[in-house]
Amino acid sequence: MTLTEYFDTKKGVGVLSTADRDGKVDAAIYARPHFMDDGTLAFIMRNRLSRHNLQSNPHAAFLFKEDGKGYQGKRLFLTRVREEQNTELLDSLRRRKSAYGNGEDRFLVFFKLDRELPLVGDGR
Numbered sequence: 680m681t682l683t684e685y686f687d688t689k690k691g692v693g694v695l696s697t698a699d700r701d702g703k704v705d706a707a708i709y710a711r712p713h714f715m716d717d718g719t720l721a722f723i724m725r726n727r728l729s730r731h732n733l734q735s736n737p738h739a740a741f742l743f744k745e746d747g748k749g750y751q752g753k754r755l756f757l758t759r760v761r762e763e764q765n766t767e768l769l770d771s772l773r774r775r776k777s778a779y780g781n782g783e784d785r786f787l788v789f790f791k792l793d794r795e796l797p798l799v800g801d802g803r
Contacts, residue, residue: 683714691745691752700735719789723769726784733759744798752798757790
């Protein structure tokens with residue numbers, strides 16, 4: 680099963696972890712990633728701490744725990760490669776089409792996948 684298929688079929692909770700240039704960490708709840716045709720994956724972000732951290736340290740980890748008993752899920756290790764601000768592509772990817780905030784800028788932040796591991800264990 681590809682990651683795209685996995686995230687299309689699984690429900691759960693995702694956490695994106697980032698750190699600033701000094702190593703101060705942050706973790707925030709994020710929806711499932713969007714998988715792009717060029718092989719990158721992307722998250723829609725507001726101009727908050729996670730995005731700020733990525734400006735000085737491009738590395739992040741996304742932890743996804745599947746709904747249900749036990750500890751099934753994925754850990755994705757990522758490197759930021761670029762971003763877009765308030766684009767049509769971003770609007771087309773939004774899963775929730777209801778009113779979106781108070782006119783705040785939104786960013787589509789793209790990552791390359793460095794490594795994928797199961798939620799628990801080292802993948803061996």
